[in-house]
Amino acid sequence: MGQMLSLLGNTPSGTPPDPPLPQASSITASPRSALLVENDKSLLRSLRHLLEREGYVIRTASNSEEGLRLFRDCAPFNVVIINYFVPPTEGGQIDCLALQQTTSMELAMEIHTIDPSQGIVIVALDYQQPGNVPRPAEAMHIPLVISTNILQFRGLLEKIEIDRAIKILTPSERLKLQQAAKFRIRGLGRAAQGKDWEDLLGEALCRTLIGAEDIQNGRHWNRKVPFVQHLAGAMKSIASLWKRQFREQDTYLVAELTICKAEGQVHSPLEHVASPLPSADQGLIEKDDETRLLAMFGDDPDATVVLNAWMDGLNKNDIMVKHGLEAKKYASAVRRIRQKVAARENSVRATNK
């Protein structure tokens, strides 16, 4: 326990009691809320401190019965955290371990039955490994915290939030993510190196779960940004990174390739290899791709104008002003381009399979 307190910042004894919690109704309205079912006061204080630092509004219960009542009154919560040894009722049998284990598991499964999408964590600090924690087969999916490590706990909270965000995605949001991923892969061309839209979307999610702050290694999900928008941004960054890495793989500094022989002679292998510029046939393939794309819209002047303008790097407003396109006509041209390109990509994908 001492370690947990040192990690989370111990509150000295004799400090004034915590301020009263907000009413239940305001808890569910909060962006992040947690229900803590914990009878051990020091652990409760530590967990509360940690969760509050993460921006959670917390509701607490000291036994299983009270926990279930609060859940029924105030659910859904972003996360429900249950002590593995929580007593069944107020003043319940603290020494009867078997009963307490059963109680926490029963509470977790009851909550899961009420709302299968509710994120639940069982805190079982007395065990060294998750496999040692006795629990029924139907509760094996519930994550356990067995370590006092703050990082592991924070990672678990992050995952629960993300899993919940995935569950509540609407069908149209899922379709938008899929379409966007397909177009990004299309834009990568050779740089995709065999990866498809599923790889791109999966990578975006994994980087979110990994959660590091920088683009190179992961992407932290800022809760102020809708989850779909976050994943869209992650896919854009990853596609850009893949493109950059693809170019870097083909690029060397002359100094990296230069060999200095024992006699002091400097020998450059570049004298014996072809130019690093793309071969003529490669250039033709790439040009052909662009030409084919434009040919698809040969009978659609508005779409051709939009395509050419996009290729020149113009945005919507520039295009509308420069070519006198009304917003409605622009949107209509974009829709036709999107549909035709998507249909062509689908048929190419189907042929390749």
Add this chain to the structure above:
Amino acid sequence: MTHRNSHNERVERIANQLADSVFGLSDNEILAEIGDSGANPDQEAERTDMVLRDASEKLENLNRRLADLGHTFNQNSWRRGWSGYRNTCETCGSFVSFEISTGQMRGDALDRLCSERDQFVVRRWEASRK
């Protein structure tokens, strides 16, 4: 480099504009567009959901396996390397790598229990009885 990528970049700009434009569509518009393309919107939405859940499960499997072995990995310490993401156990320093697309895991952390684990375990039940 500009010469080398000019055609590619022009096509890439189109694809990126199309990707961005998808998010400006209403719910009905995206459902209609997918339907018009000959695909089943319900099936495609379900497929996207599976991709997301599958990616989440791959990482969870790795974390569960490492936790079962007693390792502690800082989620913010994953680093991208040639063999996927790499990380080291905060406690014993053993190494693991993970490839997202395949779910493949490697490293000595997967082959052994965390050697320093016992030093950090808090036995609350025992402590509460002292």
